[in-house]
Amino acid sequence: MLDIIRGQIRIFLRARTLHLCNLSLAAVFFLMMFLDSGGTGELRKPVTDYIAGSLPVFAGFASISAGLTVGMVSGADFTDKTINHELTSGRSRAVSFFGRAIPALIGAPLTALAVTALPLLLYGMLFGFGDVVPVSEVVRRLLLMLFPNIRMTAFCLMTVFILKNPTASISFSTLVMPAFALAQVADTSVPMIGKLAAHPFLLAPSGLSRLGKFDSWYTYDLSLNQYFTYDPALPASTVWPIIVCAVIMTAVYLLIGYHFFHVDDMA
Amino acid sequence: MKLMDITAVTACVAACGGLCWLAGYADRVKSTKWKIFWLIVPLLAIGVSKHGLTVSLLPLYLGAVIAALGFFTERSGIRRRLAAAGAACMLLSVPVCLLNPRYRAKDYLGDFEKLSACMREHYVLTDHKGIDWDALYAKYQPKFAEIDRTQDAGANLLTWGAFCGEFHDGHVGYTYSIKEDMAPANQAIREALGHDYGLSLMRCADGSFAAVHTDESLAEYGIRNGTVITAWDGRSPDEVSKASPLYDVNFFVYDEEKEEPTLIMSSYPDMDNEIFWSGVLCAGVGGDSVTVTYLDENGAEQTAVLSQCGDYLDRLTGTVKTVGQSVETGNLMWKRIGRTTACLRIKGMSFDMKSYNSAEDDAYDEMKNEIRQQILEYQQDGVKDVIIDLRGNEGGSPHMVNGVTAMFAPKGEHYCLTNCVWDEQNHCWAKDASGRYVKGNDIVYQGEQLLGDGRIIVLVDSATVSAGDIMTKEMEGLENVAVIGFTEPNGSSQAVGMKAGKCGTLSFSNCVVLDENGDIAIDSGIDRQSGDGDGVEIIPFDGEAIRALFDEGRDYLMDKALEMLER
Incomplete structure (x- = not known):
């Protein structure tokens, strides 16, 4: 298994396309914030202002990188039949599966975290962090968002091993996750997503959005200047079901993925 | 039981039947790819119902998991037994839903807790109106607890109505968001209003x-x-x-x-x-x-x-x-009333979306050009005076108010209202040491006096609210304008915020609007006297008015306005 894990790490480090995609995502996030303040304009919002208002969107789009990582790294061995050769050469299915699952479950969520956090960190260092929400709370939220990302990674792994094709993982992460993130912040809500979002522990995207969302209130004056206030608190009663469901569903997805792979005809 | 829940149960039970057949087929063809279909049942159980998850459907969800366990075995006999067991468990959800008094129960109490807490935190007139939040909570929380127990949608609306009525603020209101609450709410009001005795x-x-x-x-x-x-x-x-x-x-x-x-x-x-x-x-x-x-x-x-x-x-x-009738025409539409008089009906302070969301000085130039053009045409046709009908005006943009008032106000600068300062550090409206809101910049406008020596009469009633109140206040301060009505306008000018709950939305005064002295503009305080009624000439509601309105079907206030102009 260690050989397979080392191999996965090597694939990850050499996957230029993946790094390019991750860097592009991070660059887009940075540009979104930079251009919102008018380029080099004087009125520049601190990074915590963007975090308070848009962290679920950043995190939802950043989870694309988790799906890409699973597809391009864990799923790569299906396209070139490496895994077939591995199995025929005597390696057990369990070693093949978990040798890929373990680095994916660690690396993909951390990649998503990096894609989310690095542009925010860079922007904050350049233009200020501000105090719209406490930075410590932001760090806490980002770390909590690892759990839904791990769950989503496990789901992508399951699809890759069932379909023996990385396309499903890549498609899911690039289409479904961002759509869900946007739908939850859109003014006209999609009824089904609204109902599912009412139970944030139900799906990984809804959990991710809820953990990144700061409850807010807004007011304005006669000159239509808008003022936002944010509540940094996240009740434990919201957090724990999301974490517990993430852990349980990660185990379920891995179980399903492994069971299918274990008896699957690899032809 | 809701139709979508019945559909979900039916679909899942049918899926279990399909799995029973599929178990034999997969066994015959000896293919593992059919295993995926065993994962469909849980998706059906969660995905079909648009109403979301509910505890009453727990047997459905458990049954879906039981049926899905067939994924982990290749033996058709076990798969069939699991599918059958799953279907049986799913069917149990029907009696559970029918017998559970909390089936799809609406969270009326949760809404009250959430919405009232939000209002308590953000309502800007707490001190001005002397609101005792603890007393209000103690009075209404037990009522909403009972409503939550009985699931009485009608009582929910009436109790919210009573709660909102405590504030005596035209901007405080509750509307339900669940369509099926409409009929019981209407029925509850019908019953509460009582019987008709012919008058x-x-x-x-x-x-x-x-x-x-x-x-x-x-x-x-x-x-x-x-x-x-x-x-x-x-x-x-x-x-x-x-x-x-x-x-x-x-x-x-x-x-x-x-x-x-x-x-x-x-x-x-x-x-x-x-x-x-x-x-x-x-x-x-x-x-x-x-x-x-x-x-x-x-x-x-x-x-x-x-x-x-x-x-x-x-x-x-x-x-x-x-009693509250007004000129029947569209918003910002004109109607020729007499030989020398035209009426401008303003139902709401909104011209178009672009101007509504703008505070720029030129935002309402298009509207002003239209009004200007119409007045010039009327003047060429002999019109000297204008009646502005603000009865039932629902409010909107104060900048539109300034745009309209500027057309008729005497030349020169006129004061409108004053902004309050926002405390960036504490994220609230700024207050000084004595607890008064801190004055910001004044909002002013330039008068054009389009009518020259012509006179203007503004018609108001108790439903003239918000920006309608602001316009009344501005107009009654102008020397060429008279404001008349059976009553003063509503007396609510602070801008509005809203908080949505699961069953309805609560709106309340959220944005501070001050007058030139730094006091709350217009809205009545503990004394229940609003700041825009002193300049209103009250037309007596008497026998003459009653005959005109109810026997002859005439717009009495409009007749009075014309009478005043003819003097």
């Missing part, structure tokens, strides 16, 4: 109560429009009105076919407006019959026993519409 009551300028909107059948008793009613079941009409469950309560009746509210009544910020309407709810209070004491044509006191003949809702709606 409504209105308070006259001299303090007496007169019958209005009377049914022809009451003529045999000598009761007609204008007949003075001295007692209702032995009590004074305003005393009876105050005993109505809807007195000082914000409520509305929604017509689903017309897709609009047909009756809106509320508590009044200004005490004078409350007194004006103090008799109107009386005429619905009573049992199968009521004893009415009235003055006949000779001034002698008579008594009549009137039997109930339906619900009071329709007659009340007609009464309110007649």
Whole structure:
């Protein structure tokens, strides 16, 4: 298994396309914030202002990188039949599966975290962090968002091993996750997503959005200047079901993925 | 049981039947790819119902998991047994849903807790109106707890109406968001308003109560429009009105076919407006019959026993519409009233979306050009004076108010309102050491005096609210303008915020608007006197007005305005 894990790490480090995609995502996030303040304009919002208002969107789009990582790294061995050769050469299915699952479950969520956090960190260092929400709370939220990302990674792994094709993982992460993130912040809500979002522990995207969302209130004056206030608190009663469901569903997805792979005809 | 839940159960049970067949097929073809279908049942169980998860459907979810366990085995016999067991478990959800009193229960209490807490934190007139939040919570929390237990949608709306009525603020209101709550809410209001005895009551300028909107059948008793009613079941009409469950309560009746509210009544910020309407709810209070004491044509006191003949809702709606009538035309539309007079109807302070969301000086240039052009055309046709009908104006943008007022105001700079300063550090409206809001910049506008020496009369009523209040305040300060009405305008000018719950939305004053002294602009405080009524010329609501409105069907206020212009 260690050989397979080392191999996965090597694939990850050499996957230029993946790094390019991750860097592009991070660059887009940075540009979104930079251009919102008018380029080099004087009125520049601190990074915590963007975090308070848009962290679920950043995190939802950043989870694309988790799906890409699973597809391009864990799923790569299906396209070139490496895994077939591995199995025929005597390696057990369990070693093949978990040798890929373990680095994916660690690396993909951390990649998503990096894609989310690095542009925010860079922007904050350049233009200020501000105090719209406490930075410590932001760090806490980002770390909590690892759990839904791990769950989503496990789901992508399951699809890759069932379909023996990385396309499903890549498609899911690039289409479904961002759509869900946007739908939850859109003014006209999609009824089904609204109902599912009412139970944030139900799906990984809804959990991710809820953990990144700061409850807010807004007011304005006669000159239509808008003022936002944010509540940094996240009740434990919201957090724990999301974490517990993430852990349980990660185990379920891995179980399903492994069971299918274990008896699957690899032809 | 809801149709979507029945569909979900049916679909999942049918899926289990499909799995039973598929178990044999997969075994025959010896292919593992069919295993995926065993994962579909849990997706169906969660995904089909648009109403979301509920504890009552737990057997459905458990049954889906049991059926899905067939994924982990290749033996068709075990798969079939699991599918059958799953289907049986799913079917259990039907009696559970039918017998569970909390099945799809609406969270009325949770909504109250959440919305009232939000309002407590963000309502800007707490000190100004002397609101005791603890007392309000202690009074209403048990009521909402009971409503949550009984799931009474009608009582929910009425209780919210009573809660909102406590603030005497035209910007505080609750609307339900669940469509199926509409019918019970309308029914609850209909019942609370009581019976129809063939008449409504209105308070006259001299303090007496007169019958209005009377049914022809009451003529045999000598009761007609204008007949003075001295007692209702032995009590004074305003005393009876105050005993109505809807007195000082914000409520509305929604017509689903017309897709609009047909009756809106509320508590009044200004005490004078409350007194004006103090008799109107009386005429619905009573049992199968009521004893009415009235003055006949000779001034002698008579008594009549009137039997109930339906619900009071329709007659009340007609009464309110007649008293609160306005020029029937579109928003910002003109109507030629007389030889030298034209009327501009303003139903709401909104021109278009682009200008509504802008505070720029030129945002309403297009609107102003249209008004300017129309006035010039009218002037060429002999029009000298203008009547602006603000009755029932629902408010909107204060910048549009300035845009319209600027057309008619004398040349020079005029004051509108003052912004409050926002405390960036504490994320709240700034207050000084004494607890008063801190003044920011003044909002002003430049007058054009388009009418020259022409006169302007503005018509208002108690439903003229928000930006309508602001326009009234601005107009009554201008020397070439007279503001008239049976009542003052509503008396609510602070801007609005909203908080949505699961069952409804609460709106309340959220944005501070100050006057030139740094005090809360217009909105009434503990004294229940709003700041935009002093300049309103009150037209007495008397026998003459009643005859004109209810017998002759005339717009009495408009007639009075024309009379004033002809003097």
